[in-house]
Amino acid sequence: MEEKPSLSSALFAGTRFDRKRFAGDIARFRTGAQPAPAAPDVAPPAPEKKRKRKSKANAKKISKKKKKRADGAASASDVVEGFSVFKGAEAKEVVEESVEVVVREDEDSAVVRRRKEAEREIERAAILRKRYDIHISGHNVPAPLESFEELVSRYDCDSYLVGNLSKLGFQEPTPIQRQAISILLSGRECFACAPTGSGKTLAFLLPMLMKIKPGSKGGVKAVILCPTRELAAQTTRECKKLAKGRKFGVKLMTKDLSQDGNFKDMHCDILVSTPLRLDHAIRKRDLDLSRVEYLVLDESDKLFELGFVEVIDSIVKSCSNPSIIRSLFSATLPETIEALARTIMHDAVRIIVGRKNSASSMIKQKLIFAGTERGKLIALRQSFAESLNPPVLVFVQSKERAKELYRELVYDDIRVDVIHGDLTEEQRQDAVDNLRAGKSWVLIATEVLARGMDFKGVNCVINYDFPESASAYIHRIGRSGRAGRSGEAITFFTEEDKPFLRNIANVLVSSGCEVPSWMVALPKLKSRKHRVDRDRISFLTDED
Numbered sequence: 001m002e003e004k005p006s007l008s009s010a011l012f013a014g015t016r017f018d019r020k021r022f023a024g025d026i027a028r029f030r031t032g033a034q035p036a037p038a039a040p041d042v043a044p045p046a047p048e049k050k051r052k053r054k055s056k057a058n059a060k061k062i063s064k065k066k067k068k069r070a071d072g073a074a075s076a077s078d079v080v081e082g083f084s085v086f087k088g089a090e091a092k093e094v095v096e097e098s099v100e101v102v103v104r105e106d107e108d109s110a111v112v113r114r115r116k117e118a119e120r121e122i123e124r125a126a127i128l129r130k131r132y133d134i135h136i137s138g139h140n141v142p143a144p145l146e147s148f149e150e151l152v153s154r155y156d157c158d159s160y161l162v163g164n165l166s167k168l169g170f171q172e173p174t175p176i177q178r179q180a181i182s183i184l185l186s187g188r189e190c191f192a193c194a195p196t197g198s199g200k201t202l203a204f205l206l207p208m209l210m211k212i213k214p215g216s217k218g219g220v221k222a223v224i225l226c227p228t229r230e231l232a233a234q235t236t237r238e239c240k241k242l243a244k245g246r247k248f249g250v251k252l253m254t255k256d257l258s259q260d261g262n263f264k265d266m267h268c269d270i271l272v273s274t275p276l277r278l279d280h281a282i283r284k285r286d287l288d289l290s291r292v293e294y295l296v297l298d299e300s301d302k303l304f305e306l307g308f309v310e311v312i313d314s315i316v317k318s319c320s321n322p323s324i325i326r327s328l329f330s331a332t333l334p335e336t337i338e339a340l341a342r343t344i345m346h347d348a349v350r351i352i353v354g355r356k357n358s359a360s361s362m363i364k365q366k367l368i369f370a371g372t373e374r375g376k377l378i379a380l381r382q383s384f385a386e387s388l389n390p391p392v393l394v395f396v397q398s399k400e401r402a403k404e405l406y407r408e409l410v411y412d413d414i415r416v417d418v419i420h421g422d423l424t425e426e427q428r429q430d431a432v433d434n435l436r437a438g439k440s441w442v443l444i445a446t447e448v449l450a451r452g453m454d455f456k457g458v459n460c461v462i463n464y465d466f467p468e469s470a471s472a473y474i475h476r477i478g479r480s481g482r483a484g485r486s487g488e489a490i491t492f493f494t495e496e497d498k499p500f501l502r503n504i505a506n507v508l509v510s511s512g513c514e515v516p517s518w519m520v521a522l523p524k525l526k527s528r529k530h531r532v533d534r535d536r537i538s539f540l541t542d543e544d
């Protein structure tokens, strides 16, 4: 006849218990001569309903024992301990079978409850990630934010910051903000890849302002590295706006500061710089970065590009605080850079929003065959004549060509300006400000403006010269279609550019734009960079 479920069978349900071998112990136990064994944690939990009923009835009796129990799940040592108590301890109290079962089961139910809560939390995080197209890799990644209110409820954010967010018109976090902010606030490092214009700046500024304490003492607490001066200036401005109401020392590393700055006496909590200027200040002005708590590498793939790697490496080493939190942000993250980044990061979480290395879906992209250099100039004038919807950014591949195109267009009936590396810092800033203020309609630019610059209203980007790589293309066209607005990107190509068309055509395809099938069928090229010696733009002579 089948034995009724007893204490021993309940205790060891699920384990391979050798009843023959322990028959004596079971017999003694049944007589009550021995104390009840501490239950091994390997038994599967009883059905939820049953557990609930029993635990109610015996709640008082079990409370003491409950406290003694470890929180975690089953382990091998629990099992061993269970047997030793079973064999050796002396009985003082006789405990009813059912009570002991409940002790065991109720504790199990606490474990199960916690496990269920954790599972629900994981499920909630997964739903949010799916909804916002967030992909992560790393262990124990905190859930994305559901709203900015959670900054207060979950992370105790100061009300001034939440107030500033609302004054700036930020009602809902963008996907990258949802995930990167919770990761950084939980003290984890991360590298993040999210589309252009999707709010990466706020994603790294907000946790920084929440975590570091403003104050004139203690030196630099956060460093933000940007590849260009214009972007560094823009990030400084954004940081100051967000920090309004608190006495944060936010400094932009200018040329003068890097050459003559007295960093020891300066109130600087957050320093925004380009790599070379920061490196100069470290070496020549004894800038101490040993207390930096946050290091951000914005447009990280550009920063790691040839020429900057050693400088970045040296800056990273200068930020020697062992509890520093480093983060990398960009809209493009090639595998090689990711591998390089991993060497300097500790247990970093990888965040990808949308598809890695793809253009913003807000931009309508077009490729136009213009045949020759002369054809490009004609096509540009024609496009302006048909519909000039300022502000417009026109990218060319060198400063010489920027000057040349400017000379061509300055006689046309449009307000055109130009920005390139031969201008002074003030002239470059003026050109940017003039476009922002609507004083110029068309800004001719080189790569200096391709990364990170936030011109909210740019309606159209024209790649007059074909970009040298897919990532250059993604960043250039990403000057439009920002913060949820739509934008347009037109790219001219000539016969010379045809071999390089495939890379760019693939970007169009992956963001849902149509391209002729022959373009994606072009042979793959070994070289990822496309640098062409082009014919002159202008047909004017230098005397004209």
Ligand SMILES: Nc1ncnc2c1ncn2[C@@H]1O[C@H](COP(=O)(O)OP(=O)(O)OP(=O)(O)O)[C@@H](O)[C@H]1O
Pocket: 169, 170, 171, 172, 173, 174, 177, 194, 195, 196, 197, 198, 199, 200, 201, 202, 330, 331, 451, 452, 453, 454, 456, 478, 479, 482, 483
């Ligand atoms: N939560 C938000 N709600 C509305 N607008 C936002 C929010 N966060 C940022 N923005 C705005 O979105 C624009 C783009 O932000 P940002 O410059 O940080 O983009 P990005 O992802 O860094 O782009 P890029 O890759 O080109 O550098 C900015 O004008 C910014 O003010």
